[in-house]
Amino acid sequence: MPPPLATRAPAKINLTLHVLGRRADGYHELESLVAFAGTGDDLRLEPGPRLALRASGPTAALAGSDVDNLVLKAARLLADRVDGLQIGIFHLTKRLPVAAGIGGGSSDAAAALRLLARLNELPLSHPALREAARLTGADVPVCLEPRARMMRGAGEALGAPLNLPRLFAVLVNPRVPVETPAVFKALGLRPGQALAGAEHQSVERSALIDTLNAARNDLESPALRIQPLIGEALGLLRQTRGCRLARMSGSGATVFGLYDDCEAAAAAAKAVRRARPDWWVKATSLR
């Protein structure tokens, strides 16, 4: 029996995100340690003669045409590069908040490429897949094989997978979309300008959370200026018992807290939900 054409599109978390400068093409040169959460969207592919997307789930209505665009954009980019590519209808169960800094749309697009690869018996290392991922969006290549690794360049240069210890986390999104280009723009770098003090962070140390605490997310302060609720979310996480680190992911607005065990993360999620019942709050693990 062929394997079922279904896959999880996990949330992508930037444990660190250092902006090294702005390239002449306007994109920012980054260095980011990326991990993936246990929680995510789900995608299934029903093989057929035409390409389409059906979305359901708690955040499907919010996702609208953006998600359509990324899943279908990735599929079309691959179809343009592979003769006779078998396609079909994608069924997306959307749970992640959108425009949230956790790569929901990028992970959905990468999941679509994984399913098309499986259907067409293409290895994930196939150049057409890599190219389709890169052209779909800066965060799509890292989501193609969702394993913790360093991401560099504008997202196209990937390090080898890292065996991170399992981290217990709480993800908090104040249900306000934040547009990535606006956050990068608020950094205020001119094309070609390097950011002073940007340095490499080693991840090869045993005390991972201590290492992470010595690093940062350079997009946090510009995002906070655009959306002050991010500061409130960070403050709430920092007040929870056992919170070892609280930081924003990507360009926000989702923030994450790290805990030593799953019980502490569950209790923290409960406390944040009590304070802000209207927010999206999820206890999960990262690796």
Ligand code: C5P
């Ligand atoms: O590639 P993607 O469409 O996801 O990027 C969205 C926007 O985010 C870009 O148009 C750019 O303004 C900004 N960006 C950036 N540097 C990156 C990634 C994204 O400036 N490394």
